[in-house]
């Protein structure tokens with residue numbers, strides 16, 4: 001209400017911080033209008049179950065994008081929120097420019113500037129992408145919604161500030177089935193496919209943090225997370241995880257440094273992600289990544305007879321690698337934030353730490369979560385062996 005009023009009175013806010021209990025989705029439309037041109041919008045989303053793919057249909061109704069339950073779900077959550085912000089800003093001839101987007105503990109938080117300008121808002125379609133995610137091996141591919149091309153040599157005929165021509169994108173980037181494991185793809189998105197952070201801004205925040213030590217209680221953690229953020233490959237959306245790759249092939253897990261070295265030896269870039277401890281963010285295509293994993297599986301053989309026929313592992317390992325991976329450790333494989341021993345992925349301070357259950361509508365507190373967990377855990381697996389849980393009435397067919 002306040003936000004709508006500020007817009008009606010033409011008194012926009014310089015900074016709006018949305019941090020409601022639950023989803024901020026109902027407030028996003030008012031917020032992108034009520035913030036001034038170039039103003040800052042901060043949004044916290046605690047509805048991670050929705051954003052991380054547990055209920056993609058709810059995610060669509062709230063954020064206008066389908067979330068996926070992939071290994072990359074935490075980064076995808078950030079991209080879904082940014083997509084939603086940009087989409088709503090576009091309705092009012094505005095657009096968002098992310099400064100910093102972080103996934104922490106049980107929530108995501110996005111800091112973005114909102115800029116006015118109808119011409120620039122046109123570029124938004126080409127900044128969003130659909131995500132094809134293979135259900136078998138977890139390979140993912142992005143499909144941009146639009147295409148922005150430079151006018152090139154005809155630039156003199158184009159009005160100033162209009163250097164791009166926009167059109168429909170062509171695709172899809174995948175066949176009917178996955179080229180590696182022959183399984184189907186899930187379709188998610190659209191999500192924001194441009195950089196999540198303004199690295200220059202993040203460096204300034206880090207510098208400000210250095211200048212005033214002891215100002216924040218969470219200083220160590222802030223320094224750790226922001227350092228990883230500056231190391232992230234900004235032009236590579238989403239990531240794979242070490243355990244995800246090796247569990248697909250049922251092989252040993254290479255160490256982070258071994259896999260990173262192999263990718264660097266093969267001529268690709270690789271980085272961590274602040275959103276996941278085991279993340280491997282790389283510009284290597286999935287084909288190269290699977291070739292590296294096939295080479296790893298040759299060094300650490302998988303028991304082929306135990307792989308089910310037609311399983312993703314069997315199909316991927318049936319192909320000979322075309323790339324000869326080297327797992328010799330490289331110095332540059334160890335990222336600087338890791339070398340410096342920064343506190344990047346802190347452990348939870350205590351057991352069952354995190355958001356507690358919502359207060360009941362009629363007042364009062366919900367029954368203790370811990371008690372409920374104990375009552376319900378292993379509900380399906382713990383069955384007495386004495387047969388008391390089986391039907392003990394005679395079958396109709398044999399009833400005399």
Ligand SMILES: [Zn+2]
Nearest residue numbers: 134137178181
């Ligand atoms: Zn696949």
